[in-house]
Amino acid sequence: MRRPPRPLDLSRRNRLVPVEGYSLAELDDAGLSVEQAEHLGLPVDAGRVGSYGPNVTTLRDYVRATRSRL
Numbered sequence: 412m413r414r415p416p417r418p419l420d421l422s423r424r425n426r427l428v429p430v431e432g433y434s435l436a437e438l439d440d441a442g443l444s445v446e447q448a449e450h451l452g453l454p455v456d457a458g459r460v461g462s463y464g465p466n467v468t469t470l471r472d473y474v475r476a477t478r479s480r481l
Contacts, residue, residue: 415452416469432456433466441470451477
């Protein structure tokens with residue numbers, strides 16, 4: 412089974428840094444609920460605000476890949 416992707420965000424110095432989990436906005440943009448994300452083993456960080464576009468794309472690709480195996 413494929414490992415869940417790690418979420419990233421831009422730091423103040425415009426560098427990519429790993430973060431604790433996906434924000435609620437990123438999950439919503441990808442069409443996932445918090446329950447679905449936890450079922451898939453995706454980390455969720457309810458305290459993060461905003462959405463990073465590449466994370467949303469990564470989530471959509473991951474969900475598509477996991478559904479095709481079911």
